[in-house]
Amino acid sequence: MKASMAKKSGHGMVIPGRKIERNNLLLKLKDGKYLLLMVLPAFIYYILFKYIPMWGVLISFQRYSPFKGFYGSPWVGLQHYQIFFKSPFWWRCVRNTLLLSLYSILWSFPAPIIFALVLNEVKNLRFKKLVQTVSYMPHFLSTVVVVGLFYMFLSPNTGPVQKVIVAMGGEKSDLFAQARYFRTIYISSGIWQSTGWGAIIYLAALSNIDPTLYESATIDGASKFQQLKYITIPSIIPTIVIMLLLRLSHVLGVGFEKAFLLQNDANHETSDVLETFVYRTGISGGNYSYGTAIGLLTSVVNLCFLFIFNGISRKISETSLW
Amino acid sequence: MVTSKKITVWDVLRTVFLLLIIVSILYPFLYMISVSLSSNHHVVKNDITFYPKGLQFDVYKIVLRDDRILLAYKNTIIYTVAGTALSLFLTTIAGYALSKKNRLPFYNVINSMMIATMFFSGGMIPSYLTVVNVLGLYDNIWAVIVPSCIGTSNVIIMRTFFSQFPAEIEESGRIDGLNDVGVLWYLVLPTSTAILATMGLFYAVGQWNAFFTPLIYLKSQNKFPLQIILRQIVMRSQMEDNAILYSAGGNIIPEDSVKYATIFVATAPIIAVYPWLQKYFVKGVMIGSLKG
C-alpha cells in the first residue's frame, strides 16, 4: 500500500531533459514549447491587467488626486505612513486583525475539511446530494444579510436565542456590545456561511482518490480509521496545504465589510481592525492614497509571513506555492 | 467502499450531525421566504416564525415589475457562460503548464510573477485607466469578462491537482507520440472532471455575483447584469432612513421583504446549477481503470 502511494505521488521520478536543462536552454524551449504556449495567454493577461496598472502602488507616496493624475499629484514621501503610526490606535488594529485572522484560521479552516470527510462517508447518494446543496446555499447571501440574520436571532428583544437564555435562568444582555463576544460572533457566522462552499474543493480532491487503494486496503484488513489515516488524508494533504497557504497569504487582513457591520463603539477593543481603521481615517480626508499606503504595508507584511510559511511547508510536506 | 450493511453508532451520529446542519441552514432561509411573502403589517410586528402570514406577492411584483429584469437576466447569463468558459479554459491550460515545474521554460519567473499579483495591485483607478484608455473597452461587454478572467488562487489549485496526476501515465502517453496538448486533452482532462466542475462553479458563481466590474466599466443600461439592477431595488428599500420612501401615496414596503425577495430572484438559478454539477464529483474511478 505504501509503495503504491509513493509511486502515485510521482516525486523522485526521473524526468527526461532535466539534466540538460541548465546547459541548454534551446533544448528546454523545444521540449516545453507547448507548455510555454499554454501559459502564454495567462502571461499576457497578467501583464495587461495586473502589471501595467502596477504604477498604482506608487501613489501611496503621493497625495494622489484623480483629477491631477499621476504626473500632476504632489509627492509626499512617507506622510501617509506617518499618520498611521502616529495614531494611538495603530497597534490595537494590527493586534485585532492578526488575532481575528488567526482565530478564524484555527476554527474556520478545518471546518470544511471535517465536513467533507464526514460527507464522504455518507452512502445514501440522495441524502448526500441534499446535504451538499443545502450546505452551500448560505454562500449566496451577502454579508449584510448574514449579519442582519445574526442580529435578529441574537437580539435581546426579539431573538429566540435570548429567550432560551432567559428560560434557563439567564439574563437578557446585548451580546453585540460586548467586546469578548465579537470574535465568537464573527467566526461562527463565517463558519455558518462558508463551510459548505469551502468543502467543495475537498470533495473534488476526495473524488480523485484511486478507489483501488481502498479495495486493496480492505483486502489487507485495514479498518475504517486506518483507511482514513493512511489513504484518505494523505491523498488530500496537498490540497489542504495549498488552501492553507492561500489563506495565510492574507493573514493580515480580514475584509472590511463584516467587521464594519459587526462593529460598534462598545466593542472597538476587539473589533477595530486595519480595514475599518483605514476607512475612518481615509474618509475624513477623502484620501485615495492613504488606503493604498496601508494596503501596501499590509501586503509587504503578508508576503513576509508567506515566505516563512511556504518555506516551512516545503520542508515538511513538499507542497508549496513556489 | 461499502464494507458492512449494519448500522453503526457512527452512522447514527453522522446522520444526526448532518441533519442539524441542514436545519440550522434551512431555517433562516425558510424565515426569509416567509417574510418576503407576508403582509407588511405582520412584518412590522415581527410575528413571523415558520410560515407566511397574510400571504401576498406584492414584493415579488415590485421586484419583477421592473422591466429591466428580464434583459438583465439575459445579460447575466451571457456574461456567466462566456466568462466561465474563457476562465476555465485559460486556467486549465495555465495550471497544467505550471504543474510541469521541471519542463516549463521560465517556470520561476512566470510563477513568481503570478504570485506577486496576489499581494500587489495597482488599485482601482490605474486598472480602470488601462482598460478604458489603453484597451478602449469602456462600455464593452469584454470589459466585464476579461479583466477578472483569471483567479490566481484558482490557477494554483488547478496546478496542485494536475501535479498529482500519475506521471507514468503521462509518460506513456508521450511515448505513444502525444504532445503536451494531447496529453492534457486525452489523458488528464477526462479524469479531472471533479476539479473542472469545481473551478467552473467557482468562476460561474463569481461571474454571476459580479457587481463592481460591470458597475465601473459599463454605462448603457441595456448591458447591465442582474446584480446591478437588483442592488438598485434593494437600495431603494434600504433608504428607509432617508424616509422619502414613505412620502405621500407611496406604498410602504418593509425593506427586509424586498431584500429577501431579491435574494431569491437573484440566487435561485445559480443555486440550481450545483446539484446538476454533482455527478462530476464521483468520477474518480477513471484513474484506476486507466491504470489497470
Place this chain on the structure above:
Amino acid sequence: MKRMFAVVVVLIMVLSLVACQPIGTGTTQTTSGTQAPTAGTSESQAVQPSGKIFSDDVELRIIVGSHASYPYDENWKIWQYVKEALGGNVIIEPIMDSWDTKISLLMASRDQLPDVLHAPNKTTVDRYALDGAFVSIMDNLDKLPNFKKWMDTTPESEAYIRSRVSGDGNVYHFPTYGLHTVNNIRTWLYRKDIFEEHKLEVPQDWNELYAVGKKLKELYPDSYPICNREAMNKLSTFGPQWKPYMQNKFYYDFVNNKWSYGIIEPEFRELFTMYKKFYDEGLLPVNLMTMVTNDWRTLVANNQGFIFNDYLIRIDMFQSAARVDNPNFTLTALEPPKGLTPNATRLMPKSNSEYTGYVVCNTGKKDRIANAFKYVDWFYSDEGKEIISWGKEGETYKVVDGRKQFILDEQNTPARNLYGVGTYGLYQLVDVESNEALYTDESNENAHRIINWLEPQFNPYEWLSLNEEEVLVKQEIEVNIDSFVNDQLSKFFLGERPMSEWDNFVQEIYHMGLEQMLEVYEQAYARTLK
C-alpha cells in the same frame, strides 16, 4: 534567466508609465458615443431666435446622481420640459450607484469630464475643488445674470453662499434654495393615544420626561418607554436642550462666538449622566448601543416603546401598519423637553441635509465652460424655477382652490417618482409649496410645528471646508479623538468606567491635541466669513 527577468521588468515599467497618463494616448478613443467635445459655438449669444437658450449644435453633458428611492428615469416629464426650454443637445447621464467611485473614475480620465455635475453632497465638491476640477462662480458672475439677480434680491443668499465656500476660499458649488427639509428631520415623537389612555402629562422638561418614563415602565414592565436607537448619536440632537448649540462633536457656539467640542462641556456631562440614568433604570432599550432598525421597529409596533427621537416621517410608516390592529395608534411630534441646566432651551439643532447643487467642470475649453454657466443660470430664472417646481399646468399639475396640486396616476405614485420633481439635477431654486406637496398633510402639519423648535443657525461643522493642511491635521487629530471618545463614552455608559473619572477623561481629550484642532476650525471658519 535573470536577464530575461530584467527585460520583462523594464518592459512592464515602460508600459505602465504610458498607461498612467490620465488622458488617452491619442489613438485610443473610448467607445461611447457621447464623448465628442462640443462643436464650436464661438461667441456666447444671448437667446436663440427660437427662444431657446442654446442653438442646435450645442451639446452639453450633465452628470446627475440618482437617489435610490426615486431612481432617475429618462421619461420623466420635468427633464423633458427642461430640455425643451434649453434647446441644443442636453445629455443627462445619471450615476445610479456608487457615486464616489464613479466620480473618481470620471475625474481620472479627463476626456470623460462632463460640462456640469450635480453634486448631491458637498464632500464631492470639496474633494476635487482644490485640485482645480471646477470653475469658480464669483469670477464668472458676468455670465450669470439670473443667479446675480437672485443674490441681490434674496437677503438669505449670503448665508447660503457662505455655506458653499470651498477650502481655498472660492465658491464652486451653486446653492440650493427653497427646499425646507423639515420632513426629513429627527424630532421627539410620542404615542399620543397611550398618553391619553393613561391620562399622562406631556413632559415639559427632562425631569418630567424621566417621571413619565418611570410611570410607563410601571404600566408596561416589558417595555422600554423611551425607545431610542443609534447609541450615543442622539445626544447630538439633545445638546441644544442643555446648552445652546451644543453637539456631541465640534460645533460653533453662536452665543460665545467660538468653536468648541461638546464632550468637554459641563452641560454635556449632565445630559450624559441623565441619559445613563434612563438606561440604568431600564427606560432605554437594553441594546441601545447596537440596536438595528428592524429590532427597534418591532418594539415600537408592539407597544414596547412610547417616546422616541427619530425621523418625523416615521409617523406615516408606523401608523399605516399599526392601525390595522389598533385604529387609535397615533404618533405626534413632541416639543423638545427643557434640559436641567441654567441656560437650557427647548430647541433642537437646525440641520440642513441638502447640500446639493450644480458645479461647472473645468473642461479647459472656453466655449464649453460658457455654455455650462448658461445652463446653470437658467435654473435661477423664473421660467426655470417654475418648470422644475411644478412642470406644466394641465400636464403635471392643476390648480385647486387657488393651490397647485400634482396630477397623480391611479396607483398614486408620488410626484417625485412620476415626474422627477425634486430629484437630483432638478432642484436649484424651488418653490417651497412644491416641496410640501410631496408629503402627507399629517407630516406637513407636524413639520410646521417643528419649524418653531429649531435653533436659528446651522452648525457650520456640517459645511465647513478645510484646506489641504487642515485636512491633514484632522486626519492626525480629530479621527483619533473621535475614536477615543466613542470608545470611552460607551464605557462610561455601560458602567465599565466609573463616572468619577470623567474629569480625567476630559483631560485625556485635551492631551490628544484638542486645542490645535479647535484652532483649525477657528481659522477655517474665519476664512469663509470673508
